[in-house]
Amino acid sequence: xxYNWNWGIFFQPNxxxxxxxxxxxxxxxxxxxxxxxxxxxIALITxxxxxxxxxxxxxxxxxxxxxxxxxxxxxxxxxxxxLWFFVLPELLPKAAGIWLKQLPNAPFWTAAIGVxxxxxxxxxxxLQAGIGSLPRGQKMAATALGLTTAQxxxxxxxxxxxxxxxxxxxxxxxxxxxxxxxxxTIGLLELTGQARSMQEFSFQxxxxxxxxxxxYLLVNAVVxxxxxxxxxxxAIPGYITGK
Amino acid sequence: xxxxxxxxxxxxxxxxxxxxxxxxxxxxxxLAALGGLVFGTALALMRLSGFKILGRIAGVYVDFMRxxxxxxxxxxxxxxxxxIGQWLTGASRPISVGAFASSLITFIMFEAAYFSEIMRxxxxxxxxxxxxxxxxxxxxxxxxxxxxxLPQAFxxxxxxxxxxxxxxxxxxxxxYVLSITDFLGAASKVAQRDGRLVxxxxxxAVVYFTISCIASFGVRRLQARIAIIR
Numbered sequence: 001x002x003y004n005w006n007w008g009i010f011f012q013p014n015x016x017x018x019x020x021x022x023x024x025x026x027x028x029x030x031x032x033x034x035x036x037x038x039x040x041x042i043a044l045i046t047x048x049x050x051x052x053x054x055x056x057x058x059x060x061x062x063x064x065x066x067x068x069x070x071x072x073x074x075x076x077x078x079x080x081x082x083l084w085f086f087v088l089p090e091l092l093p094k095a096a097g098i099w100l101k102q103l104p105n106a107p108f109w110t111a112a113i114g115v116x117x118x119x120x121x122x123x124x125x126x127l128q129a130g131i132g133s134l135p136r137g138q139k140m141a142a143t144a145l146g147l148t149t150a151q152x153x154x155x156x157x158x159x160x161x162x163x164x165x166x167x168x169x170x171x172x173x174x175x176x177x178x179x180x181x182x183x184x185t186i187g188l189l190e191l192t193g194q195a196r197s198m199q200e201f202s203f204q205x206x207x208x209x210x211x212x213x214x215x216y217l218l219v220n221a222v223v224x225x226x227x228x229x230x231x232x233x234x235a236i237p238g239y240i241t242g243k
Numbered sequence: 244x245x246x247x248x249x250x251x252x253x254x255x256x257x258x259x260x261x262x263x264x265x266x267x268x269x270x271x272x273x274l275a276a277l278g279g280l281v282f283g284t285a286l287a288l289m290r291l292s293g294f295k296i297l298g299r300i301a302g303v304y305v306d307f308m309r310x311x312x313x314x315x316x317x318x319x320x321x322x323x324x325x326x327i328g329q330w331l332t333g334a335s336r337p338i339s340v341g342a343f344a345s346s347l348i349t350f351i352m353f354e355a356a357y358f359s360e361i362m363r364x365x366x367x368x369x370x371x372x373x374x375x376x377x378x379x380x381x382x383x384x385x386x387x388x389x390x391x392x393l394p395q396a397f398x399x400x401x402x403x404x405x406x407x408x409x410x411x412x413x414x415x416x417x418x419y420v421l422s423i424t425d426f427l428g429a430a431s432k433v434a435q436r437d438g439r440l441v442x443x444x445x446x447x448a449v450v451y452f453t454i455s456c457i458a459s460f461g462v463r464r465l466q467a468r469i470a471i472i473r
Contacts, residue, residue, distance in 0.1 A: 159390075
């Protein structure tokens with residue numbers, strides 16, 4: 001392979017004047033994590049609401065939940081980001097559209113919101129499955145104790161369901177981190193974006209992508225380990241995984 | 244709200260969008276699903292083969308691929324494939340690989356990791372008695388897999404495999420980062436040429452949505468029809 005390896009490239013100053021190439025990649029990593037964190041908060045909140053709606057004894061709520069999930073699941077994430085980024089400001093009333101377009105950090109907010117809503121549909125499906133996996137008796141017992149529907153969800157169903165779906169939620173969180181890379185298309189300089197621009201500035205393709213790969217693997221390992229601890233901590237006594 | 248939109252731009256771009264763009268997207272989806280399934284099944288068989296080293300290699304490959312963003316993998320292969328080609332053919336310079344070949348290789352390698360997990364679950368869902376019965380009948384390992392285990396595993400997992408293919412169909416839009424003219428790429432090129440981003444992206448969204456919706460509706464029908472009654 002006639003490729004000029006130069007692993008020292010990471011310690012050379014980058015052309016942006018923001019330190020070395022390594023600093024550039026690390027700033028990308030920080031942006032990836034920030035975007036993913038905000039997106040995950042959005043995904044958890046809206047996903048939980050929609051997931052609960054799909055299990056409520058109301059036809060309207062069920063239908064809304066179904067439509068919501070189908071809407072966000074049947075379009076590529078890239079197309080959804082374009083809709084948020086290019087299309088939404090044009091369809092809003094003029095003043096709102098101009099305000100949106102002039103937001104500082106527009107790619108960051110768009111990416112967080114776009115990835116967040118995309119993932120919320122997946123969270124909703126997981127939560128629905130989690131609630132569905134509980135024995136019927138739990139809901140009945142909650143009703144028999146005189147809890148309202150809201151109280152039943154708050155004190156009985158959700159604390160159980162969330163602990164049961166913790167492992168699949170971990171992989172959805174990892175997917176959220178990975179999906180932020182799609183935001184490179186709307187100009188967000190997250191980890192993949194920074195690796196790409198490092199490659200364009202320095203022509204050291206494989207060093208740049210190797211570093212990005214290692215950083216993604218590290219993040220993955222940290223998240224998986226942290227979630228293992230969380231899983232053990234919240235395990236339900238009496239279940240196979242419990243204490 | 245829709246007052247100053249010009250939907251005629253879509254009608255004029257239709258031939259380009261579908262003949263160039265959608266053909267690319269669907270060919271890529273189909274071939275990548277097929278290649279990913281074959282390679283993924285091989286990975287699953289390696290993992291379940293009982294040979295520690297083979298299983299370990301397949302496991303590391305699958306975990307590795309599944310922890311990277313697809314966009315990064317697309318970039319990796321786009322730059323790596325010419326060098327691999329040079330190494331394989333012994334040429335003196337990195338060979339040039341077309342956009343289609345490059346993205347096809349990427350998606351086969353990437354999707355194989357996901358397909359292998361599905362096939363692994365499928366193979367493990369076959370009861371232990373079946374391969375035992377097969378070897379009692381004198382079938383070799385290859386024959387057992389070919390005639391007994393894989394057909395059932397494939398059938399059990401067909402809905403999941405198709406669902407993964409729908410995900411793949413949506414993911415192929417990411418070749419956009421290489422400026423390839425797939426369906427979204429074509430839409431985006433027209434959008435930028437005519438300054439009609441809103442119309443073109445809305446149209447692309449509707450097309451992806453319709454195709455994925457019909458396909459996932461089909462999966463639900465199929466699931467009900469082919470379920471083996473035990």
